[in-house]
Structures are given as structure tokens and as C-alpha cells.
Amino acid sequence: xxxxxxxxxxxxxxxxxxxxxxxxxxxxxxxxxxxxxxxxxxxxxxxxxxxxxxxxxxxxxxxxxxxxxxxxxxxxxxxxxxxxxxxxxxxxxxxxxxxxxxxxxxxxxxxxxxxxxxxxxxxxxxxxxxxxxxxxxxxxxxxxxxxxxxxxxxxxxxxxxxxxxxxxxxxxxxxxxxxxxxxxxxxxxxxxxxxxxxxxxxxxxxxxxxxxxxxxxxxxx
Amino acid sequence: xxxxxxxxxxxxxxxxxxxxxxxxxxxxxxxxxxxxxxxxxxxxxxxxxxxxxxxxxxxxxxxxxxxxxxxxxxxxxxxxxxxxxxxxxxxxxxxxxxxxxxxxxxxxxxxxxxxxxxxxxxxxxxxxxxxxxxxxxxxxxxxxxxxxxxxxxxxxxxxxxxxxxxxxxxxxxxxxxxxxxxxxxxxxxxxxxxxxxxxxxxxxxxxxxxxxxxxxxxxxx
DNA sequence: CGGTTAATGTACGAACCAGTACGTTAGTCA
DNA sequence: TGACTAACGTACTGGTTCGTACATTAACCG
Numbered sequence: 001x002x003x004x005x006x007x008x009x010x011x012x013x014x015x016x017x018x019x020x021x022x023x024x025x026x027x028x029x030x031x032x033x034x035x036x037x038x039x040x041x042x043x044x045x046x047x048x049x050x051x052x053x054x055x056x057x058x059x060x061x062x063x064x065x066x067x068x069x070x071x072x073x074x075x076x077x078x079x080x081x082x083x084x085x086x087x088x089x090x091x092x093x094x095x096x097x098x099x100x101x102x103x104x105x106x107x108x109x110x111x112x113x114x115x116x117x118x119x120x121x122x123x124x125x126x127x128x129x130x131x132x133x134x135x136x137x138x139x140x141x142x143x144x145x146x147x148x149x150x151x152x153x154x155x156x157x158x159x160x161x162x163x164x165x166x167x168x169x170x171x172x173x174x175x176x177x178x179x180x181x182x183x184x185x186x187x188x189x190x191x192x193x194x195x196x197x198x199x200x201x202x203x204x205x206x207x208x209x210x211x212x213x214x215x216x217x218x219x220x221x
Numbered sequence: 222x223x224x225x226x227x228x229x230x231x232x233x234x235x236x237x238x239x240x241x242x243x244x245x246x247x248x249x250x251x252x253x254x255x256x257x258x259x260x261x262x263x264x265x266x267x268x269x270x271x272x273x274x275x276x277x278x279x280x281x282x283x284x285x286x287x288x289x290x291x292x293x294x295x296x297x298x299x300x301x302x303x304x305x306x307x308x309x310x311x312x313x314x315x316x317x318x319x320x321x322x323x324x325x326x327x328x329x330x331x332x333x334x335x336x337x338x339x340x341x342x343x344x345x346x347x348x349x350x351x352x353x354x355x356x357x358x359x360x361x362x363x364x365x366x367x368x369x370x371x372x373x374x375x376x377x378x379x380x381x382x383x384x385x386x387x388x389x390x391x392x393x394x395x396x397x398x399x400x401x402x403x404x405x406x407x408x409x410x411x412x413x414x415x416x417x418x419x420x421x422x423x424x425x426x427x428x429x430x431x432x433x434x435x436x437x438x439x440x441x442x
Numbered sequence: 443c444g445g446t447t448a449a450t451g452t453a454c455g456a457a458c459c460a461g462t463a464c465g466t467t468a469g470t471c472a
Numbered sequence: 473t474g475a476c477t478a479a480c481g482t483a484c485t486g487g488t489t490c491g492t493a494c495a496t497t498a499a500c501c502g
Contacts, residue, residue, distance in 0.1 A: 015448080015449060015450080015497090015498055015499065016449095017448080017449070020449085020450090035259070035343075036257055036258070036259055036260075036340075036343050037257070037260070038256070038257055038259035038260035039257075039258070039259035039343075041488095041489070041490095042489075042490060042491085043488095043489070043490085051449095051450075051451090052450070052451055052452085053490090053491085054449095054450070054451065054452085054492085055449080055450065055451090057490090057491065057492080058448095058449075058450080059449095062490080062491080063490070063491090115343060117402065117405055118339050118342065118343060118401070119257075119343060120404070120405055121339065121401055121402055121403070121404045121405050122256075122257050122260075122336060122339060122340060122343075124404045125404035125405045125407070125408040128404075128405060128408040128409065129408055134408070134409070135408065137409065139409065139410070142410070162426075165410050165412050166423075166426065168410070169398065169399070169406065169414060170395065170426070170430065172398065172402075173394045173395045173397070173398030173399070173402075174391065174394045174395075176394070176398055176402065177390065177393065177394030177397055177398055178390070178394065180339070180342055180401075181338065181342055181393075181394075181397065182342070183341070183342045183345045183346035183349075184338055184341055184342050184346045184349060185390065186346070187346040187349040187350055187355070187356065188349065188355070188358065188360065189360070189363070189386050189389070191386050193390060202387075205383075205387065205391070208434060208437060209391065209430060209433075209434045211437075212430075212433035212434045212436075212437035213429060213430045213433045213434065215433075215437075216429060216432075216433035216437075236467090236468055236469065236478080236479060236480080237479095238478080238479070241479080241480090262458095262459075262460095263459075263460060263461085264458095264459070264460085272479095272480075272481090273480070273481055273482080274460090274461085275461095275462085275480070275481065275482085276479080276480065276481090278460090278461065278462080279479075279480080280479095283460080283461075284460065284461090443501105443502100444501105444502100445500105445501090445502095446499105446500090446501085446502105447498100447499090447500090447501105448497105448498090448499080448500095449496100449497085449498075449499090450495105450496080450497075450498090451494105451495085451496075451497095452493105452494085452495080452496095453492100453493090453494090453495100454491105454492085454493085454494100455490105455491090455492085455493095456489105456490095456491095456492105457488105457489090457490090457491105458487105458488085458489080458490095459486105459487090459488080459489100460485105460486100460487090460488095461484105461485090461486095461487105462483100462484085462485080462486105463482105463483090463484080463485095464481105464482090464483090464484100465480105465481085465482080465483105466479100466480080466481075466482100467478105467479085467480075467481095468477100468478090468479075468480090469476105469477090469478080469479090470475100470476085470477085470478095471474105471475095471476085471477105472473100472474095472475090472476100
């Protein structure tokens with residue numbers, strides 16, 4: 001979520017297309033995450049940049065395309081983070097716990113991203129569907145899970161009837177819910193799931209849950 | 222989500238306050254769930270009822286209060302459902318699986334409710350906070366979980382370091398994610414988490430997960 | 443160094459939308 | 473039965489908000 005990469009070769013602040021676009025995306029990400037797609041105001045986004053509304057339409061075409069661009073960049077960030085994943089040197093048990101913890105950490109560190117995903121689901125993932133980039137982005141995390149799972153299942157340590165996508169859903173659901181539903185859960189049950197002092201507790205709970213599930217004997221229905 | 226209870230004693234359709242209010246709430250629930258708070262249109266809600274926009278303001282005061290009323294009724298429905306919970310005759314293991322399954326079923330049957338909760342979280346649970354009813358609604362399900370947990374922990378069957386709120390969060394997160402994030406998950410990973418043919422698979426997965434976690438030996442960090 | 447174009451700013455329009463002023467009718471009760 | 477009030481309808485308004493027409497300037501290139 002940091003802004004620009006090219007500080008413009010001269011000190012001059014004017015006429016820097018890349019920087020203007022990046023700044024618009026930064027602000028738009030915050031505004032859309034704050035208020036939702038329909039709640040976000042194009043004028044408000046413009047006001048928070050050093051440029052004008054005109055530029056938003058010049059570079060992105062419209063509100064809808066701007067939101068899609070925001071999503072594309074946000075998913076790009078997590079994709080990059082997932083590519084950093086390095087758990088191959090660990091045994092399956094430690095590897096899967098580590099992966100779960102990194103997912104946990106990532107969700108906690110990017111609440112705006114979580115909100116964007118919630119918002120996109122309210123719109124039935126229409127923007128993802130119409131984005132070539134997003135439709136084909138893939139998931140490095142899924143590949144990692146697949147490898148760990150294969151190893152664990154080969155040695156008989158893990159139950160055989162799980163696949164990578166399901167396990168990813170299980171881990172994500174816990175991490176996502178904790179951040180996304182923080183407000184209603186807190187208001188209704190009086191417990192802040194994202195309180196710093198409970199962080200380690202929930203992190204361990206996730207790891208325990210995943211490992212317990214993977215190593216459990218098949219229970220009867 | 223069925224509409225009215227009093228079919229009006231005469232066949233006359235006019236002048237039935239309770240029915241008008243219920244009809245507005247029905248339609249508003251759908252419209253808010255469909256488009257989000259800011260995306261929903263008061264005119265559109267009015268158009269889908271047999272009455273006019275004037276009545277919405279007459280009975281509810283405004284868009285904001287209407288949304289709060291929608292939330293209040295939606296939470297009222299799940300509260301009633303939870304009061305039907307009857308698992309006390311089962312042993313702790315069977316009871317907790319049954320409870321998880323009922324939660325699973327309820328989420329699946331009420332996707333509009335899930336969307337409303339997502340929407341309310343985007344607004345930082347502001348409406349819940351300002352509603353006396355919602356702030357004090359409580360949760361029968363939580364009481365049930367508490368009882369099961371106590372029994373299971375007393376006999377040493379369940380691990381001791383879980384409390385009812387955390388377990389409720391764990392169960393809810395799986396059920397909620399599956400419905401709420403169905404669209405983005407499907408678009409990105411090509412798997413429909415709510416596909417009917419996968420229903421039993423995920424239902425069993427949830428039960429297995431919860432039981433495995435509760436009965437696991439404390440694993441090392 | 444003049445011209446071409448990418449980049450930017452200003453001001454405005456047209457549609458939309460929450461909310462309301464004002465008027466009307468159905469039921470009810472004395 | 474007449475008057476009172478709850479319930480309802482119509483038509484409008486004032487502000488908001490996405491989007492754009494038009495004007496301008498900086499950079500680059502031959």
C-alpha cells in the first residue's frame with residue numbers, strides 16, 4: 001500500500017503520469033474501502049490527491065474502472081506476498097502451521113484489502129469477472145498448500161480427503177472473518193477479535209485447528 | 222423472510238398498517254441485501270411494494286432507520302431459530318457437531334442475512350451500535366455452546382483452553398465465509414463453495430474441523 | 443526553437459435521489 | 473351520522489454527484 005516507486009528524476013512535481021496514477025490508486029483504495037463502491041465519492045477521492053477529478057477520468061475512464069484498477073492492484077500485492085512464501089524446508093506439520101500464520105498475519109495487516117473483497121462480493125464479483133488480469137491471477141499460496149499437502153498425505157500424516165482449495169478456504173475463512181466481521185461480532189458479543197492482546201491466542205487457535213483437522217482420524221457422521 | 226401474519230380480517234386490501242410495514246421490510250431486506258446500503262434506492266423499494274415512498278418515511282423515518290429496522294428483524298429471525306436448538310439430549314461430541322451443522326444450514330438458507338451483515342460491517346456496525354434492541358439481543362446459540370463446552374471439558378473430553386465465544390467465532394467463520402465470499406472465491410479459484418453437490422462435503426468438513434480441534438492434544442508452538 | 447502531444451485545470455450540466463409539503467380517503471367512535 | 477384521526481397518494485424540491493466540454497501548459501523531438 002505504499003505509494004510510488006519512481007520519485008521522478010527531477011525535483012519538479014509536475015507532469016508525472018506514473019506518480020499521479022499511483023496517488024489516485026492509493027487514495028481510491030482508502031476511499032472505496034472506507035465507504036463501499038456506492039458510498040465512495042469520486043469528488044472526495046480527487047480532493048485527497050494533488051490532482052483533479054479530471055485526471056481520474058483521463059487515466060481510468062470512470063468510477064467503475066477505477067474500482068477494478070484498485071482491486072487489481074490490491075490482489076497484485078497479496079500475490080507478491082504469497083510468492084515470498086518459503087516453507088519448503090519445514091516438515092509438513094510445521095509448514096502448514098507456518099503458512100496459516102502467515103495468512104493470518106497478512107489479513108491482519110491489510111484490513112483495507114479485506115473490506116474491498118467484502119465489497120466486491122456484495123457486487124457478485126462483477127469486477128473480477130470482467131478483469132482479464134484478475135480472472136487469471138492464480139495463487140502462489142495454493143501451490144504451496146498443494147505441495148505441503150501432498151507430502152503430508154504421502155507419509156500418511158494427513159488425512160487423504162482434503163484438497164488444497166478446501167484447506168485454503170478453511171484457513172482463509174478464519175482469518176477473513178476475524179477482520180471482516182470484527183465490528184458486528186464485537187457489537188453483539190462484546191469481544192474484539194482483533195484486539196492486540198488476543199492476537200497470539202487467535203493465531204495459535206488457527207494453527208491448532210488446521211493441524212487438528214489434518215491429523216484427525218476420520219470421524220463418523 | 223415470509224411476509225405477513227395477519228391476512229387482514231376483511232378481503233379489503235386497504236388501510237392495513239401492519240401489513241404495509243411488513244411488506245416494506247420484506248422488500249427493503251431484498252433491496253439492501255442486493256445493492257448495499259448506499260446502492261439501495263428508496264424509490265426502488267417503494268416501487269416494489271403496493272404502497273408509496275411516503276409510507277416508508279411515515280413508518281420508518283428515513284433510509285437509515287429503515288436499514289436498522291431491516292437488521293433488527295433479520296437478527297430477530299436468527300435469534301428465534303437459535304431458540305429452537307435442542308441438543309441437550311446428545312453427548313458433547315454429537316451435540317457440538319449437530320450445533321455446527323445447524324449453523325451451517327442456517328447460513329446457507331439465509332444468504333440475504335449474510336449480505337446484510339457484510340454490509341453492516343462495511344459501516345463499522347454503526348446501526349447495531351445505535352439500536353437498543355440489537356445491542357441487547359444476546360445469543361441463545363452461545364448459551365447452548367457454553368453448556369456443551371462445560372460438559373465436554375468437565376469430563377476431559379474437550380481441551381480446556383476454549384471458551385464459547387471463540388468456538389462460536391470458529392464455527393461462524395467457516396459458515397459465513399462460504400456464503401459471503403462465494404463470488405470472489407469462485408471467480409479466483411474456480412470452485413463454487415455453495416454448489417449443492419458439495420454441500421455434504423463442506424458440512425462434514427466443518428463438523429470434523431470443530432471436533433478435531435476440541436479433542437486435540439495441545440500442540441506445541 | 444517551433445510544433446506536436448501528453449498531461450492537467452476549470453467550470454459546468456444533467457440526472458439522480460433522499461426527503462417533504464400538501465392534499466385525500468378510509469375506518470372508528472361518540 | 474358526523475367528526476376525528478390514522479393511513480395513504482401526488483407532486484415537487486434542493487442538494488448531490490458522475491461525468492464532460494473547453495481551455496491551458498509542460499515536455500519532448502526533429
